[in-house]
Structures are given as C-alpha cells and as structure tokens.
Amino acid sequence: MSEPTTPTDSELLQRMSAGDEEAFAALYRRRQGGIYRFALQMSGSPAIAEEVTQEVFVTLIRNTRQYDPSRGSVSAYLYGIARNQVLKYSGRNGSSVPLEDGAAAGLASAENPLGAMARQETVEAVRRAVLSLPAAYREVVVLCDLHEVSYAEAAQALGCAVGTVRSRLHRGRALLVEKLARCLV
Amino acid sequence: MTGEEFCAQPGQEDKEAARELAWALGAWKASLEGVEAPAALEIRLRAAFRRRRRKNYLWAGALAASVLLAMAILGVPAPDRGSPAVSSQRPREIVTEFIPMDYLQRLSPIESARLVRVRLPRSALASFGLPLVEDRRAGRIDAEVILGEDGVARAVRFVKIYRFDEERKR
Numbered sequence: 258m259s260e261p262t263t264p265t266d267s268e269l270l271q272r273m274s275a276g277d278e279e280a281f282a283a284l285y286r287r288r289q290g291g292i293y294r295f296a297l298q299m300s301g302s303p304a305i306a307e308e309v310t311q312e313v314f315v316t317l318i319r320n321t322r323q324y325d326p327s328r329g330s331v332s333a334y335l336y337g338i339a340r341n342q343v344l345k346y347s348g349r350n351g352s353s354v355p356l357e358d359g360a361a362a363g364l365a366s367a368e369n370p371l372g373a374m375a376r377q378e379t380v381e382a383v384r385r386a387v388l389s390l391p392a393a394y395r396e397v398v399v400l401c402d403l404h405e406v407s408y409a410e411a412a413q414a415l416g417c418a419v420g421t422v423r424s425r426l427h428r429g430r431a432l433l434v435e436k437l438a439r440c441l442v
Numbered sequence: 443m444t445g446e447e448f449c450a451q452p453g454q455e456d457k458e459a460a461r462e463l464a465w466a467l468g469a470w471k472a473s474l475e476g477v478e479a480p481a482a483l484e485i486r487l488r489a490a491f492r493r494r495r496r497k498n499y500l501w502a503g504a505l506a507a508s509v510l511l512a513m514a515i516l517g518v519p520a521p522d523r524g525s526p527a528v529s530s531q532r533p534r535e536i537v538t539e540f541i542p543m544d545y546l547q548r549l550s551p552i553e554s555a556r557l558v559r560v561r562l563p564r565s566a567l568a569s570f571g572l573p574l575v576e577d578r579r580a581g582r583i584d585a586e587v588i589l590g591e592d593g594v595a596r597a598v599r600f601v602k603i604y605r606f607d608e609e610r611k612r
Contacts, residue, residue: 307479
C-alpha cells in the first residue's frame, strides 16, 4: 500500500484555483511563518509583518493564475510579493528603526542569566544593524542568511540576477560587520 | 600567539568577523523560531477566500448565460461530441468548451456578439490551462473567439480538424 504523498505548493495552488479552501489553508499554514518572519525582519514591526502577510495571501487569492511555475517556486513568488509590500510600507512609514520586534525579550534563561543577557544584546544589536541597512542589502541578507533561500530563489523573488544577489550579500555582510564592530566593543 | 596577534594576521580578522556575524545572525534567527502570524489572520483569509469563490461562481454563471446567449444570437451549433462523420470526404471538427477570458469579470454584459475563427500559436493552449504536447509546441491551431459588440474577446474555444477517407469507414 503506497503512503499518501504530501502535495507540493504547485499542487495546492492548482486545487486552490479550483475553489478548494482546504488546499488554500494548507498552503497558508505551510508558508505563512516564513513570510511573517521575513516581513518582521525587514520592517522590525509585528503590525507591519501581519499586514504584509495578509496582503501576500490576499494577492494570492485574487490572482492565483498569475503564478508562472516556469519562472520559479511558489515560495520565491510569495517572498517576492512580501518584499514589494514591505517596500510599500517602508516608503509610507519612513526608515526609522523600530524599538523591538517582541521576540528577543523571550531569550532570558534562568539557567544562565549572564549568557542569556549577552545573547540578547547581540540579537538586539544585529537586529538594529540589519534594519539600518539600505533595503537592497537588507533583503538579500534576510532571505539568504536568515531564511536560507538559495541565490537562485532570491534572484527570482527580487527580480534580479544571481550575480546581483551575491554582490549585494557580500556588501551587506561587510556593512553589518562594520556596524556590529561599533556596537559590540 | 596572542589573540591580538592572531587577529592582526591578514585575513584572520575578516574570518573572525564573518564567524561572529554568522553567530549573531543565527542567534537572531533562533530567537524568532516559531514566531508566526496571529491565528486570527487565517480566519480572515479563509473568509476572504470563500467570498472570492462565491464571486467567481456568480461570474461563471453570468458568463455561461452570456455565452449561451451569444451562441443563440450567432446560431452556433452545439460542440461535436464525437458523432460519426456525415461524409467521409468532409473534414470533421472537434471543439473544446468555451474558455472565458481572465478579465471577463471587469467587462459589461453583452447584447450581441460574433464568432470569429482565428489561427493561434499552439503555445496559446497552455495559456488557457490546456495540455500541450512538448514536441508539438510549434505551429498554429484553429480557434473560435466570441467577440462582444465592443470588439473585446469574451471566450475562446480550440478546434481540431480531422479528415476521414472512405477506407477508414469499411
């Protein structure tokens, strides 16, 4: 007896376009965490992250047929929509670094309070450093270093060449090293 | 060798900085493990999905009515479902169902229409969700388009022409 196979994103999308609500829910549950965290890491704001996540999936609901499998994965397609939404919100709200994203506060550990504090400071420092990067460098650092998206998928999501992703990542990392060196002395 | 001497070596400082950056990014990533969109968002999106689906069903119904009306106006016969060829000498045509255009929902209903036969690239089949045999991607295929009174296409169906000779009937 063959084991049931997990449907791919493309299969779920196809079923979604035929009106299958559970297929939509399955795709949403599979991808929402990554999209939400991407938007949170790009904007620093849980409120913006929630708005962006909502817009990504509303766009998917309205334009299911616009996804072209020959151009890349569903995941890269969703990251691309999220990135455009984040840029829209950033343009609206200015480029100030939000105070906190609410997650670093959960790092405190009773077993090693000093270690936890040091880790918390590092997390806060790198969060501020990433959020202060120009958007073009920030998005490749977040996608490739925090979401482990391949260069090819990042290029698809961002609509640029793989070489551009590599060079921006290299420059973004160099900027982060400089910023962190100033913060963590 | 002291730590400072080590870091002063060419390349060592860069490697050390890269390691520290990777560690810091990893720590931030780990701090967000399991962080997800609020549960209420799924409820809102499911509701949005159901609303969209109802809208699509209503438009499909309106489209079906428009297409039937157009067919009645034009006197278009029903699609061939594989009935035997009337004459072995005449070509037989097989047609698909009418496929509505994606933008149909933004158009006004029509009162008159005309059916136009066109030749489209075979690759157009894929654009309408129909299977396309890879080694037959080149070339053209017959299609019939319903054009509204505004000249905008409402729906398309694809036509395949078969030819029979007398020997096949025997």
